[in-house]
Amino acid sequence: MEIKGWSSTGTRSALYRELKALDLLENIAELDGFGYTIIPPEKVGPPAHHEAVKDAVLRIAAERKGRSVEELSDRFADIEDIMRFVLWEDRIFEKVVMTPAALGLIQWLVGTDCILSLCDAWVKGKGCSGTPIHADWAQNDMPTMPPEAFGANFNYILTDYTKDDGALSFVPGSHRWRRWPSHEEIAYWQDRAEVVEAPAGSMIIWGDHLWHGSYPKTTDGLRLTVLGMYNRPHMQTQEGFRETATTEALARNPIRFTRLMNVYHNLPFGRTGTRDPARLGTAPHGYQSLFDTEPAGERVSADPPFDLHSYDRELVNATEQGMQQIKADFSKAFPDHYHG
Numbered sequence: 001m002e003i004k005g006w007s008s009t010g011t012r013s014a015l016y017r018e019l020k021a022l023d024l025l026e027n028i029a030e031l032d033g034f035g036y037t038i039i040p041p042e043k044v045g046p047p048a049h050h051e052a053v054k055d056a057v058l059r060i061a062a063e064r065k066g067r068s069v070e071e072l073s074d075r076f077a078d079i080e081d082i083m084r085f086v087l088w089e090d091r092i093f094e095k096v097v098m099t100p101a102a103l104g105l106i107q108w109l110v111g112t113d114c115i116l117s118l119c120d121a122w123v124k125g126k127g128c129s130g131t132p133i134h135a136d137w138a139q140n141d142m143p144t145m146p147p148e149a150f151g152a153n154f155n156y157i158l159t160d161y162t163k164d165d166g167a168l169s170f171v172p173g174s175h176r177w178r179r180w181p182s183h184e185e186i187a188y189w190q191d192r193a194e195v196v197e198a199p200a201g202s203m204i205i206w207g208d209h210l211w212h213g214s215y216p217k218t219t220d221g222l223r224l225t226v227l228g229m230y231n232r233p234h235m236q237t238q239e240g241f242r243e244t245a246t247t248e249a250l251a252r253n254p255i256r257f258t259r260l261m262n263v264y265h266n267l268p269f270g271r272t273g274t275r276d277p278a279r280l281g282t283a284p285h286g287y288q289s290l291f292d293t294e295p296a297g298e299r300v301s302a303d304p305p306f307d308l309h310s311y312d313r314e315l316v317n318a319t320e321q322g323m324q325q326i327k328a329d330f331s332k333a334f335p336d337h338y339h340g
Contacts, residue, residue, distance in 0.1 A: 003017055003020075010112075011112040011286070011287040012112075014112075014287045014289075015108060015112055015290075018100075018290045018291065019104050019105070019108065022043065022101055022104060022290070023043070024039075024043075024101060024104060024105060027205070028105070028108055031105065031109065031205065031207070033173075034170075034172040034173055035170065035174060035175035035176075035206055035207065035209070035210035036172070036196075036204060036210055036212075037105065037204075037205050038196065038203070038204050039105070039203040039204075039205065040198075040201075041200070041201025041202055042201075043101045044099060044101060044102070044156070044202065044203050045201070047201070049092075049095075050200060050201040053092050053096060053156065053158060053226060054158040054159075054224060056090040056092050057083075057086075057121045057123070057158060057224050057226065058224070059090075060083060060086055060089050060090070060121060061076075061081075061121070061123050064081075064083060065081075072123070072222060073125065073220070073221060073222060076124070076125030076126075076128075077126060077127055078125065078126075078127035078128060079125055079128060080122065080123060080124040080125065081122070082120050082121075082122050083120055083121040083122070083123065084118070084239065085118075085239045085240075086119060086121050086226075087119040087239075087241065088244060088249070091252075093119055094249065094252075094253055094257065096156060096226055096228070097119055097228050097257075097260060098253065098254065098256065098257055098260075099154075099156075099203065100290040100291065102154045102156075102203045102205060103230075103256070103290060105152075106152040106153075106154065106205060106230050109149045109152040109205075109207045110148075110150065110152045110207070110231065110232050111232055111233075112287055112288070113232075113259065114230040114231060114232055114233065114260075115230065115231055115232075115233050115237060115241075115259070115260055115261070115262040116228065116229075116230055116237065116241055116261065116262075117151065117229040117230060117235070117237040117239065118228065118229045118237070118238040118239045119226070119227075119239065120227050120228075121224070121225070121226050122223075122224070122225040122227055123222055123223070124166050124222065124223035124224075124225075125217065125222055125223075126217055126219060126221070127216075128166060128217045129216050130169075130190070131213045132186055132190065132213055133169075133171065133181055133185070133186045133189045133190055133193060133211050133212065133213040134180070134181070134186070134212070134213065135174075135180055135181070135208060135209060135210060135211055135212075136151055136153065136208040136210075136229070137150070137180065137208045137209060138150070138151065138235070144178055145178040145179060145208075145209050146178070149207030149208050149209055150231060150232050150235060151207070151208035151232075152205065152206070152207045152208065152229070153204075153205065153206055153207075153208070153227060153228065153229050153230075154203050154204065154205050154227065154228050155168060155203065155204040155226075155227050156202075156203050156225065156227070156228075157198060157200060157201070157202050157203070157204065157224075157225050158200055158201070158225060159222065159223055159224045160198075160199055161196055161199075161200075161223075162195070162219075163195040163197070163215050164215075164217070164219050165219050165223055166214055166215055166216060166217030166218075166219075167196050167197060167214060167215060167223075168195075168196040168204060168212060168213075168214050169193035169196065169212060169213050169214055169215055170193055170194050170206070170210060170211070170212045171189050171193050171194070171210070171211040171212070172194055174209070174210055174211035175207060175209035177209075177211075181211050185211075189211065190213060193212070193213060195215060230260075233262060233265065241260070241261045241262070242261055242262045245261040245263055245302055245303070246302050247300070247301045249302075250263070250296055250301065251295060251296055251297050251298065251300065252295050252296075253295065254288070254292045254293055254294060254295065255288050255294075255296045255300065256288035256289075256290075256292065257296070258296055258300045259284055259288060263300075263301075263303040264279070264280065264282075264283035264284065266280050269308075270306060270307065270308035270309065270310065271308065271309060271310060271311040272311055272312045272315055272316060273316065276304070276306075277315070279304070282299075284299075284300065
């Protein structure tokens with residue numbers, strides 16, 4: 001079957017073709033059927049890249065805990081730490097969140113306009129207990145989940161994963177149940193969930209509907225992971241990338257990175273309403289290829305300060321006139337469909 005650029009599918013056709021080029025169609029099927037998939041190390045990056053990311057995580061852990069790298073195993077005995085907001089602590093993480101295979105599959109789950117919600121490093125030591133079974137669904141006031149995920153994750157594992165190493169665990173197919181587990185189900189699945197066994201350098205992808213947890217770590221050494229979560233753009237991010245992304249960081253990365261930082265979003269409104277219309281008119285739009293590695297350069301800039309309290313009367317008047325003209329044009333073109 002030829003996958004064409006049908007208008008009815010939006011950017012999904014282009015994404016599908018690129019996932020096919022990356023030999024990830026089986027991974028799409030696994031996400032749909034079972035709720036998670038594992039990308040092997042060779043599709044994530046070369047061995048030198050895996051080692052560079054691992055070194056960065058160890059360096060940050062040592063700096064945050066005030067210990068040498070050699071002392072970290074003792075420092076993390078019986079504990080774990082999700083080290084928050086590491087994106088700007090080493091440029092290697094900018095490459096991690098743009099990993100084509102992972103970003104492509106995440107976009108399959110939450111759309112090609114998704115934004116980055118968090119980028120953390122997770123260090124888990126010997127003796128640390130497992131994580132209870134849960135789902136990452138964040139809409140606490142919604143007792144059931146829609147068919148589509150609102151968020152999707154990667155876990156980039158930097159040490160080999162086995163059950164004894166405290167690996168992730170999943171309840172395959174639970175993403176289709178579209179609800180949180182009950183207390184009884186959490187207890188039932190804690191020791192029955194499917195363990196993820198994969199070599200270092202692999203990436204695990206899943207959406208926010210899937211029930212998952214982890215097993216206790218009983219082996220020596222550290223379990224090292226980088227985790228990222230991406231959301232649909234209407235959601236609030238867990239970490240402040242929009243507020244901290246610099247023009248220099250945007251310029252050195254491809255355009256898709258700017259979209260992940262969400263620095264051109266027109267919300268939140270202030271008293272005038274939308275943010276700078278001229279800036280919004282230059283916002284990156286359309287499908288950004290997973291294979292685009294060209295730095296954005298001067299095409300993009302960081303989110304400028306915006307005074308929510310100010311009121312620009314001239315701008316509001318111009319906007320009102322423009323909207324009236326749009327309504328008039330629409331009414332003429334579609335007289336049977338316009339209702340004000």
